[in-house]
Amino acid sequence: MADLGYVFRRIARMDFGRMFKVIDKCHNKCGRNKVSLFFDCVFTGLIYGAGYMDFYQFRMYDMNAKEKKTVITRGVNNSIVRKYNDKKSIYKFDDKIKFNEIFNDYMNREWMEVKEDNADDFAAFCGRHAEIIVKPVSQSCGVGVEKILTTGEDLKALHQRLFKNGQILVEEVAGQHDAINAIYPLSVNTLRIVTLKNQVATALFRIGNGGNVVDNFNHGGMVTRIDVDDGIVKWPAIDKDTNVYEVHPYTGYKLIGTKIPMWEEAKAMCVEASKVVPEVGYIAWDVCVGKDRPCLIEGNNYPGYDLYQLPVHREGNMGLYPHFKEIMGDD
Template identity: 40%
Template sequence: MGNLKYLAQRLLDMNYKAMWDKLNAIHSKTGKGRLSILRDMQECAVKYGAGYMDYDLFEMYNLTPEQRDTYLTRGRNNQLVVQYNDKASFDLLGDKIQFNTRFAPFLHRDWVAVTGENKGDVLAFLQRHDTFMAKPSQGSCGWGIEKLRCADYPTLEALYDHLVQRAPNLELEQVLEQHPAVSAIYPGSINTVRMVTIRGKSGKVYLVTAMFRIGNGKFVDNFNSGGMVAPMDPETGEVIDRALDKQKHLYANHPATGTPIQGFRFPDWDKARALVEQAAQVIPQLGYVGWDVCFTPDGPCLVEGNQFPGHDIYQLPVHTPDKIGIMPRFRAIEAAERQQASQGQ
């Protein structure tokens, strides 16, 4: 039923021109007939909750039905969000000011909201930090984030006048210092790890997957803003494959530094796991979260939490040579929860 509801909504919202562009591209790549591809797309939408973008991204035209069923599609991801996350609590993560307030013990950095009514607090922050990050309180994919220097403005008053124009939807943060081993891979951005957790009804927190997100030419590491992603072993914190960018270029070593990516093992991984397990208990109403974690010389800290953890970067074709997605991990968690519930009865 969930897939049918998802399909109905997608039919209403669909960009049909973009769908036909994808269909034609798949036709050119595979030689399969357009009508056959369209029918297969429709079948994947009904059976697996996969839209045409998932169909293309995960190359479902190359997968067997059994393999297709292992992929976390957009439709299935939406179902998990509905299952585990209370919509009324979304802003506790989605609004950066609320997030920083609620998760202050996990931030390990200075920050201040720009409300338009706290000029003294903002000026005090600017006096403490020559360089800082200015972030919109709402937004994703690194959009709207600026790295600013006080020296680029004639006075701190002038800088405040610039910042307050975006009040009350702006917050300022101290620039994080990342661990030297992580910085050696790419020093131009804070390179975070996306750690996805599920908090079961039992209260147990499961680490589902982890992805290394790496900057490449910009000060943000987001895949959709020019960055790269590489899969990790969530148990050990080791990067187990090459990094991929949006243009589908693969890198065993970072193109800017030459430093190896594949095989890198994160320092303090046990501490990072403990960090997200503790963070996942703060808001029980949000049980399915993607945490962005920075590794500093003093240990890991939270950058942000995402109530829509995404589904695409964790199972890209180049990173899944066995053509198996991450859906079995979620099913294993649900099975473990059922078993624990039955034992508790």
């Protein structure tokens, strides 16, 4: 059974209006009676630690008890985070400047911090890189990330704007491998490689879409699963609106069968990086497949479990919890 303390805290903060809208969506998907779905959703939350969005997104209304038990739900994911990620150390991942300092050896690109008094350094950086990526240091899900062409810009004014907006992390644009660029050229299409106890637990491929310059699932991107053993995409991609893609709509690229370049190097890099801060043992790494080597983009100390087990990527309607348990062993 799920941690009852966690369940009751979730109930106290629950948006019941949104929950009933989600039940409506479930009904539209499967045709089941809404009252039956409501009680199934509540029961699934109590027993398996699933939020109502888990219930909808993982189609748990179409799963039996044996199948539900295999899903990494919000409650299960939280328990793994609590077990392996020391609260006193997670700031090393939350603060993007601190992260870049610690993991600089794996970044494989130039970066700098915008400060009030370093406009000249910023101008020199832009002189070396005509195109830059700017990020706020504490946001997530692609919020506040911009790609800027600096040619012809008033660099002093741009420096002031970035400092004022808190977009103080400036990075050289990570050049991606031609094979990845061919799939969707407007964004850096990143790998999401999840490590648990210094082992690769699962891996995903995030791809931009719709003219967006970020590949984030919450900003119009799509995601598919990578076979960890051989680095091949064997499933279609899906976006947040549950549209499924076997072919990328922007380029016409066939997704299934894609072989990720330098896959073994990317895995090895993440395993090595996972040992740098041993107090944080459950990490989702975002990796760019560069032209000649993988580049670390960032590490997430609260891995987004919502992407792991989407129905279109499941085998036998089973989730990944049994596999994660194998890695955790007797801990």
